[in-house]
Amino acid sequence: MDTDVRRDITLGRRSPMAKTRIVVADRNVITRVGLRSILERNTGMAVVAEATSYEAALDAVDEHGPDVLIIDLDLGDDTTRGLKLCEEVTDRYPATKILVLAQKLSEMIVVEALRRGVTGYLCKDDVKADELGKGVRAVQDGETVLGKGVGSMVARGLGSTRGAAEHLTDRELEVIRAVAAGLSNKQIAHQAFISESTVKFHLQNASRKLNAHRRAEIVHRASAAGLL
Amino acid sequence: MDTDVRRDITLGRRSPMAKTRIVVADRNVITRVGLRSILERNTGMAVVAEATSYEAALDAVDEHGPDVLIIDLDLGDDTTRGLKLCEEVTDRYPATKILVLAQKLSEMIVVEALRRGVTGYLCKDDVKADELGKGVRAVQDGETVLGKGVGSMVARGLGSTRGAAEHLTDRELEVIRAVAAGLSNKQIAHQAFISESTVKFHLQNASRKLNAHRRAEIVHRASAAGLL
DNA sequence: TGACCCCCTAGCCAAACGGACAGGTAGCGG
């Protein structure tokens, strides 16, 4: 493993000369500038690239092979693409550690991210300036860094979710969005050109996948997961 | 009034020497640092104080009497407090212009904020670095700055909402949160030590206020407004 | 070809919900 190689070279401690190379992926300019500013106060760190989309993030990792990728998984309309990205980076560049910087905590996302090799998960609103640098350094050293509230989520999440959290199909998502808009099954059926039975069918499946029992809860969870 | 005095001094146009004094209120360190960094590239601007709570924001305005208050209305668990803050600042310090920097757009919040004297409304994820400085300067000059998508919201919002959007009471919010958790009226009643009728009563009122007709829609709207 | 997944449909029944009545209490401020 690459990891072992690096450990041998650095003898478990980074050379004081080598800067930690970081790629930041976040759609928000302010956050990118803020991160750069905070991290580069630390003389041992350099933000070598910024990205605002999933593609650009992957390209940046491709090109710079950074030590740490700091990413907000929500770079577009579909958070699951962020998860795919993590998987890809972990597979292709095992030496690049991933630190997720989330806007809000979602148990599903946290658990899925960790499953895909993410070793750091912090919440933007909770993190303090000095914790950022420490967090980056820690994940680079192979440690796992979980922000406030994340740890307990993991404990519950990994315990409860047997297997992997199934993700919603297109049709299910479509129905859920209609539910969120306050439509009845009959109205949704008419809108989607399917029967009322089918609407109920999709909702049943969505309920199971999201571990919800009432449509209001489905909406809440989907909303919390950034699916709407 | 303070306002008149200050206006007289500046004769309606800023002296080229005078820096634009800014107070930033945001719970997120990264955003605060980022904002400071971006704004202070512009030599005519200075962030004179930062705040992370509603109280601190008001104190900071109190103490520094800034030209512009840049604020994310969501500084705590209750966004309506941010709206109250805007009202208070507008009343007590009419010379201080307010620029809202929102995480996500909610029609209700946008409309209510503008009603309370906010003259700038930008979305963090959409704004570009140079637009920030321009936006600050514009609101300081008395212009109204609305970010991408905000304008159309205002058009629809001010048109549809007759009167002012009533805001949810504590009890209503409590019930809505329970609904979002997937509880039935009976369960909610038991949890809140009230009768099932009362739960329905609160939900009816909440429906009217949020212009929703189904509990799923209530949850969606409340969630979109950052009330959960 | 069979396994698997997504999508679609049907019928049943108890429970939950929405919407509408028609009341009651308590506190606060003009």
Added chain:
DNA sequence: CCGCTACCTGTCCGTTTGGCTAGGGGGTCA
């Protein structure tokens, strides 16, 4: 004192829902 608000309770009725069982059709991939 009156008006206003938040809060609480009840009954009625039709509609919607959640949960269940039991299928068919079409696509992909080993």
